Amino acid sequence: MNVTIVGAGIGGLTLALELHEANIECTVVEAAESIAGIGVGINVLPHAMRILTELGVADRLEEVGVTTKESVFFNRFGQLVHREPGGRYAGYDYPQLSLHRGDLQKVLLEAVRERLGPDSVRTGLRCLGFAQDAGGVDVEVRGSSGTTRLRSDVVIGCDGVHSAIRKQLYPAEGEPRYSGINMWRGVARWKPFLSGASMVRAGWFTSGKLVVYPIRENIDEAGNQLVNWVVEIETPRHLTRDWNRTGKLADFASAFDDWHFDWLDVPALLRASDTVLEYPMVDQDPLEKWSFDRVTLLGDAAHPMVPRGSNGAGQAILDARALRVALSSGGDPVAALADYEQVRLPATAEVVRMNRTNPPDAILREVFTRTGDRPFQHINEVISEGELAEISDRYKQVAGYSRDSFPNSR
Numbered sequence: 001m002n003v004t005i006v007g008a009g010i011g012g013l014t015l016a017l018e019l020h021e022a023n024i025e026c027t028v029v030e031a032a033e034s035i036a037g038i039g040v041g042i043n044v045l046p047h048a049m050r051i052l053t054e055l056g057v058a059d060r061l062e063e064v065g066v067t068t069k070e071s072v073f074f075n076r077f078g079q080l081v082h083r084e085p086g087g088r089y090a091g092y093d094y095p096q097l098s099l100h101r102g103d104l105q106k107v108l109l110e111a112v113r114e115r116l117g118p119d120s121v122r123t124g125l126r127c128l129g130f131a132q133d134a135g136g137v138d139v140e141v142r143g144s145s146g147t148t149r150l151r152s153d154v155v156i157g158c159d160g161v162h163s164a165i166r167k168q169l170y171p172a173e174g175e176p177r178y179s180g181i182n183m184w185r186g187v188a189r190w191k192p193f194l195s196g197a198s199m200v201r202a203g204w205f206t207s208g209k210l211v212v213y214p215i216r217e218n219i220d221e222a223g224n225q226l227v228n229w230v231v232e233i234e235t236p237r238h239l240t241r242d243w244n245r246t247g248k249l250a251d252f253a254s255a256f257d258d259w260h261f262d263w264l265d266v267p268a269l270l271r272a273s274d275t276v277l278e279y280p281m282v283d284q285d286p287l288e289k290w291s292f293d294r295v296t297l298l299g300d301a302a303h304p305m306v307p308r309g310s311n312g313a314g315q316a317i318l319d320a321r322a323l324r325v326a327l328s329s330g331g332d333p334v335a336a337l338a339d340y341e342q343v344r345l346p347a348t349a350e351v352v353r354m355n356r357t358n359p360p361d362a363i364l365r366e367v368f369t370r371t372g373d374r375p376f377q378h379i380n381e382v383i384s385e386g387e388l389a390e391i392s393d394r395y396k397q398v399a400g401y402s403r404d405s406f407p408n409s410r
Contacts, residue, residue: 001333002026004139004152006127006165008035010101011299011316012158013108013121017055018324020116028112029141029150031126031159035109040187040277041215041228042101043068043199043310046087047401048317049094058094060107065099066214066225069197071392073363076203077375078261081367082388086199091403098199098213100187100226104313127164130155130295137294154333155295156323158316161241163301169292176282179306179356181205182235183281184247186273189219190227193263199310200264201361204368205234208255209361210266229269231256238280247278281306283356286349291337298323303348309359311399315351318400319344347400354398362391 001024005012008030019026044052044061052058069089073081087096112120125141132138138149157165167173192214194200199213209232216226231252239245249270259266283306290297299316319340326340327333366383367376376382396402 001154001327002152003154003156003327004029004137004150005156005158006139007157007159007163007299007301008032008105008109008121008123009158009160009299009316010105010108010313011301011320012156013105013112014051014055014317015156015158015298015320015323016112016116016120017057017108018320019327020112021055022324022328024324024327026116026120027150027152028121029125029127029139030121030123033124035105035121035123036102040101040185041213041230042099042104042313043213044097044099044104044317045310045314045399045401046092046094046096047399047405048314049087049097051317051321053094055111057107057111060111061097061099061104062095064103064107064216065097066197066217068096068098068199068213069195071199071201071360072194073367074200074202074261075364075367075371075375076207076259076373078202078259078263079375079379081379082363082385082392084389084392096199098197098215098228100215100228101313103216127159129164129168132294153294154327154337157295157297157301158299160300161304163297165295166297166301169295169297170287173284176241176284176304178238179281179283180234180236181232181281182238182252183279183307184231184252184276185229185279186270186276187215187226187228188269188272188274189224190214190269190272191223192225196225201364202259204364204373205232206368207373208233208252208259209364210256210259212264212266212269227269229273231270232281238282239278241280241282245278247276249273249276251278279307281308283352286345286352289341290345291341293334294337296323296337296341302345303352305348305352306355306359308355308361309351309395309399311351311355314399314401315348319348350398354395358391358395360392360395362395363388366391
């Protein structure tokens with residue numbers, strides 16, 4: 001069997017490593033002329049780190065990222081709402097990693113080229129579409145030398161939120177669903193705060209929400225970290241989704257003018273950023289079907305979700321493992337893709353819906369609503385620790401990384 005993987009993002013590269021482990025031949029085609037990681041920070045949760053560990057890339061990832069110690073929640077007045085350990089610090093056998101998306105993609109790409117060969121990832125080839133018959137699939141790609149067709153037994157669309165494969169399968173699907181919240185992101189060189197490995201969520205969308213965490217250690221002689229921040233604000237205005245769209249501080253920074261905490265000066269952090277990116281928080285309704293004979297979807301091409309819960313990349317990595325298991329069964333590839341869909345489509349549909357309604361951030365929503373966006377005297381007079389833990393645990397259960405999913409964890 002041989003497989004064509006369309007897209008060299010996190011999902012596509014992880015899938016290539018998975019198929020190589022199963023002795024299934026594959027080639028990755030990528031539209032970009034060179035692969036440079038887009039975006040800024042990303043979190044990889046323990047369920048995905050288990051897979052990356054088994055693929056032999058975890059040590060390198062831990063070298064370039066930050067092993068997250070805790071998730072911490074504050075209101076916009078800097079008052080602590082909830083704190084819980086993360087990854088190994090919560091007793092999992094695998095870490096939670098915070099790192100630059102480009103670093104994650106680079107490690108995966110290097111591993112693919114080292115194990116599968118330097119020509120295993122072919123760049124500068126944009127997918128135009130596919131045609132299949134009973135014996136295989138032809139993918140039409142366009143490069144600098146013109147248009148050609150690549151023949152394989154199976155094609156996997158890992159080509160992200162603008163997937164050409166998905167568009168061919170669902171030409172009348174329509175525009176993505178806007179959540180009413182716009183997002184701006186950036187990175188800054190900054191001194192360590194709190195534990196030095198804390199993932200912080202603060203505030204709420206109505207008046208401004210902030211997510212902030214370090215993604216690289218010791219980037220200069222002063223011991224600064226590269227710190228990733230995300231700002232989310234309710235707004236009717238949004239532009240077409242583009243992970244590389246440049247944003248402007250003037251469009252949102254005033255909402256954080258008085259966010260001066262003893263552990264972080266938020267306005268100064270925002271001003272220290274070299275680049276600001278803007279992205280609408282959008283998703284699409286779960287599809288009824290991913291697999292059409294010898295063609296299927298994976299990752300953002302299959303289940304684009306609102307980027308909340310630090311779980312988009314993780315779900316793509318879980319897709320890759322499930323697809324490898326299905327294809328390595330040795331049976332009919334059409335049946336294998338159907339089996340993969342049966343396992344992963346319902347699970348990811350639940351995550352898409354959960355990200356809309358009750359991601360971990362829902363802790364902040366509850367406090368915002370119950371206090372009327374005012375400071376509190378004692379958090380346990382607003383919401384109990386049991387309620388806070390229940391919100392967090394419910395998301396972990398749906399997303400597939402609850403402690404029950406890791407029976408060997410301490």
